[in-house]
Amino acid sequence: MANTLGDIQTVLRIRPFRRLWTVLGLASFGDWLAIFATAGFAQSLFDDPAAKGAAFSATIVLRLLPSLVLGPVAGVFADRFDRRKTMAACDTARFLLIASVPTVYLITDNTAVTVAWLAIAQLCIEGAVLIWSPAKEAAVPNLLPPEKYEAANQLSLATTYGIAPPLAFAVLAILERGSAVWSNLGTWAEPMVIALYLTAAMFAILAVTVYFFIPEISGRIGEAAAKTSSVWHDFVEGWSYLRTSERVRGLIVGMLGAFSGAGILIGVGTVYATTLGAGEAAFYTLAVFLFLGLGCGIAFGPKLIGELSRLRWFGMSIVLAGTGLALDAVAPHMVFSVIGSLIIGLGAGMAFLAGITLLQRETEDEIRGRMFAFIAVSARVILMLSMTIAAPLAGWQAARSLDLGFADVPLSMSRILLFIAAALVVWLGVTAFKSMDDKPGVPVFADLWSSLRGRPLTAAEPVAGTGFFVVFEGGEGAGKSTQSVKLAAWLKLRGYEAVLTREPGATDIGMRIRSLVLDSAPENSGGASTPTPRAEALLFAADRAQHVDKVIRPALERGAVVVSDRYIDSSIAYQGSGRALGKDEIAWVSTWATGGLKPDLTVLLDVDPADGLHRAKAGGDGDRLEQEQLEYHEKVRETFLQLAAADSGRYLVIEAGGTPDEIAARVRAAVAERLDIRTRTTRTETGWPGLDATRNGAKGNKNPQHDTTQNDTAPHDTTRNGTGKPDAAPTAQSTKDYGWDTVAEEASRP
Ligand SMILES: Nc1ncnc2c1ncn2[C@@H]1O[C@H](COP(=O)(O)OP(=O)(O)O)[C@@H](O)[C@H]1O
Ligand SMILES: Cc1cn([C@H]2C[C@H](O)[C@@H](COP(=O)(O)OP(=O)(O)O)O2)c(=O)[nH]c1=O
Missing domain, CATH: 1.20.1250.20 (MFS general substrate transporter like domains)
Known part of the structure; x- marks a missing residue:
């Protein structure tokens, strides 16, 4: 919706609006003229400077008064009657009233009569303006598509407050100056008299234009004119x-x-x-x-x-x-x-x-x-x-x-x-x-x-469920896979539906992206099959979009606990910082890809890159990213730590030097605190769910005591995916090996 001159031009290309805009320009020009011409006219009736000043302000005050009385019902008029007719009627009234002021002045010699009539006319003119304006404002939307309202308003405001007042002043100044030339012509040629007649003529033109040339102003109201409700009812309805x-x-x-x-x-x-x-x-x-x-x-x-x-x-x-x-x-x-x-x-x-x-x-x-x-x-x-x-x-x-x-x-x-x-x-x-x-x-x-x-x-697109989302982040070999398996197993054994997953590669499409982005290029390809930094960032984001839509959101909506090995922060660290693509830019791309889904808890396993890489490669060459220079991994680590520091409530930073069990204990404590786990739950109450690839066993229920049934489908699995089966096929569960020792180990924990 960025408005440029181009947008304003488009608005002006819509014919009924162009006509309305012309009318509006003329009307505000007329309004300004009327305000200053009547005030000037009032001044010209007096000789004493003090009286002149008082007369000037009195005419302006008179214009403000009627709004108090008439204001509340003016809007009812605009909504009740055909707006085109309302506007035309008001313009006709203004034409007659403004013209009457100099006419009375010319007919009678009595200043008191002129002043009194001026005051009455002022009051009535303002009344007409009060009814006219809401009708006009309310009509604009009927002439334009909504995305053009703003440009139309810019144009209207510029016309009303930018162009019309100086024009009105210019006309008055010209008349004042010019009057010296034709001063011998008589009273009717006095500058303010001419100004008032000119203004009156303009409103006559307006009335005709609105009535005959812009039928669109009537809008829907025109057809629904047969209203049966009372004015009072309309007024109350407005309130x-x-x-x-x-x-x-x-x-x-x-x-x-x-x-x-x-x-x-x-x-x-x-x-x-x-x-x-x-x-x-x-x-x-x-x-x-x-x-x-x-x-x-x-x-x-x-x-x-x-x-x-x-x-x-x-x-x-x-x-x-x-x-x-x-x-x-x-x-x-x-x-x-x-x-x-x-x-x-x-x-x-x-x-x-x-x-x-x-x-x-x-x-x-x-x-x-x-x-x-x-x-x-x-x-x-x-x-x-x-x-x-x-x-x-x-x-x-x-x-x-x-x-x-x-x-x-x-x-x-x-x-x-x-x-x-x-x-x-x-x-x-x-x-x-x-x-x-x-x-x-x-x-x-x-x-x-x-x-x-x-x-x-x-x-953020809301998650319609009570699930909990934990993410493990950290450099290579920090122990993310080890810890996520432990946590998921521990949760399952406590009766939670724990969905263990990872990035990249948790979905069908994700697996293909994973190999595109991580497989080392063949020696002889000359780097032709390596994605460029931007392509790499987009591939990770695409994997994430698929992952969130097909795996994470559905699970959270069922009420499951999702444990993911890596998420957005990895992209911010590896692509944003490591590849120098800009952390904010990468965060924005990923936020867009995930619909703003944030983890409830991110566990950052902080490891010295040299140690981590040593652990991770464990003899082999490692994937394409693992083969990056140490300096690259230093930057990655630095960024993870910055991200954690910026939002400490959401992060748990653990020095990865301890034994896997020590680390797992701290992770469990943090998760338990957030999930409010009752440690009473034991293996016998939940049954032995087994940790195979298919999702069966415990319900995604945060109240494990009630978990008596062995249900294949989770109880809350009603929403969005009711129509299509997710392609969640190979989640990390099928690609990672839980290992029975992990299960046995986790089962024996309090
Ligand atoms: N706390 C730890 N101390 C020592 N070695 C660990 C620890 N945690 C994991 N490892 C080992 O380090 C290697 C990488 O662990 P992994 O969990 O795959 O890390 P990541 O998923 O972060 O790359 C594995 O061989 C694993 O056994
Ligand atoms: C999720 C993600 C991973 N990566 C990188 C980090 C890893 O080097 C690689 C694969 O991650 P991962 O499968 O976690 O490997 P490992 O368990 O050996 O650490 O992908 C990114 O560069 N950006 C991302 O957004």
């Missing part, structure tokens, strides 16, 4: 949807966090800027960087994060914005504040884009309008509330400074408020992240880091 859908709720929690942070930031902004001692310009500099961050977040965010889960991206972006706020709160110097503001902008921009896209994706068509209306209204309310609370508080200049040793941080109310905002935003961001996470268990930073590098981590 209960919020409560039941955890993802949507997370989304809303996050958005509200972001908006409250934004409100506090706006409220304290000017006062905060003065604490930086960088003069008047500080505030504007910070604002510029904030908007720069916003723009960059929206424009480049998706490209940057690549395939990272959008559900995760949303929460992470909000936390990022919170971090920016915190940085601003403690910034000892203007430079840090600038960086902080940039980060806030980045986070907020990405969260905004991700939020809209997710809301489109996660909500069904019938309910979408209400969700967008809910967000729009609560955003306004929260923004206003936090602004009005924060602004007067910020004024309390209890300025002191905090000595951090290396820098003096001025301590003022505005900074404290920023810090509270930061904490709130981070907290809500984390809450949102948790309730939306679609990859539970995948470490957050590793996921982010791999996504930035173009290799997102996938969530």
Whole structure:
């Protein structure tokens, strides 16, 4: 889903969307024009500078008010009626209302009447906007396939906030300048009068375009227009949807966090800027960087994060914005504040884009309008509330400074408020992240880091069973085979279904891969039949994929204990480190191959390579890898030890110098602790299972006392493989020799 200009071009090739986008561009251009033209018009009605200022802000406040009253039902409109008709009706209303303002002005000489009508018109215009927007937002998904939502939103946001406002300003400026030329033409040619008529005309065009040229906006709703439920019912339904859908709720929690942070930031902004001692310009500099961050977040965010889960991206972006706020709160110097503001902008921009896209994706068509209306209204309310609370508080200049040793941080109310905002935003961001996470268990930073590098981590495929997975790792001759046999035998004799297996070569295909990758090339082949390092890595990964799917997962799902001689770590050590292919890359390939299946316990048998090789070769030449230089095996050992150190809870590292029995005892203790084995179990209770190649005998039951039946099929063997027989044929059980002494030995243990 990496968005590039190419993606945006594809979106624009979809005709109904292209038309909607044009409409949207015109509408936001009209909106900005309307906002500033009416405010400018209101100002022009007064001469006194104070009255001018009050008139300007009053018109803006008037536009915010209706959302409180009308907001809750605006979404119901968008979901209840044909969205195309709703939009066209709102555009017609806006056309009439905006045109009426200068008309009233031209007809009457009474300023009071004009002002009163302006106020009423403002209220109604905002009402129309409130109904129009959710209808529009909800319509977008009906015109596009889901994977295009993000690019479409990038385009819409860029148009609404990037292109439309400067254009609107430019038009107003041209009209102001130009008015000098035609000032003798009379009242109707005053710049704001022309601007308002122009804006009105634009909405007339919009109404016609939407109604006649984009029938697709109607979507499914158009057909299902015959609704019988009441408006109240629809409203309540919207609320209960919020409560039941955890993802949507997370989304809303996050958005509200972001908006409250934004409100506090706006409220304290000017006062905060003065604490930086960088003069008047500080505030504007910070604002510029904030908007720069916003723009960059929206424009480049998706490209940057690549395939990272959008559900995760949303929460992470909000936390990022919170971090920016915190940085601003403690910034000892203007430079840090600038960086902080940039980060806030980045986070907020990405969260905004991700939020809209997710809301489109996660909500069904019938309910979408209400969700967008809910967000729009609560955003306004929260923004206003936090602004009005924060602004007067910020004024309390209890300025002191905090000595951090290396820098003096001025301590003022505005900074404290920023810090509270930061904490709130981070907290809500984390809450949102948790309730939306679609990859539970995948470490957050590793996921982010791999996504930035173009290799997102996938969530581990769950194992539907209670099995236990033990892996033996270590260099050549460390005693892995010896120990895995001992452990498996011991487990079997305690009533567990122990599946002894190994890599490479535990399956049919695996056996063939094993010989491809390990057989030494014939003397005269000139190395032509030796796999290259990358091919070798992929062959091991292929063997592992087959092994996991056909042997390990089915066994774990039955509840068995799987004991494997080597697993992923061997690839990381031998190919990643030994062959210098990169440990992360190899780990990623193997994680992909195994669907993220990790061992519950890895026993690392650590042996000095020289000793190990000596043991392993025992007279012969060894396989192709055993013939590598000692230096290669040193690197392998080093990597095993690093892997174990990085995740000590999952590893048991044993110095392989002891006798096989000593080592086996430590392994048993570790496994027993994790499996919570009751040592009461004896041979007579479980029967003598015999250790032949076929899987019979003890059940994969962790409660051996109840193991009275001798069952051929394990009790939980119901799942995935019900249809096809696994090709598990030659598991290690048939290729390794258990040896009766091992069995007898293990049987006599406590
Ligand atoms: N703890 C030990 N001390 C001495 N020799 C051992 C020990 N464990 C295993 N061996 C011997 O070392 C050789 C290699 O053991 P093996 O279990 O096949 O190692 P791996 O599977 O790690 O290559 C075998 O001949 C085995 O008998
Ligand atoms: C599983 C695996 C093994 N190997 C190598 C290590 C061994 O040299 C070889 C075969 O392993 P193995 O059969 O365990 O041999 P041994 O018991 O003699 O140690 O394959 C890798 O290089 N990458 C891997 O992913």
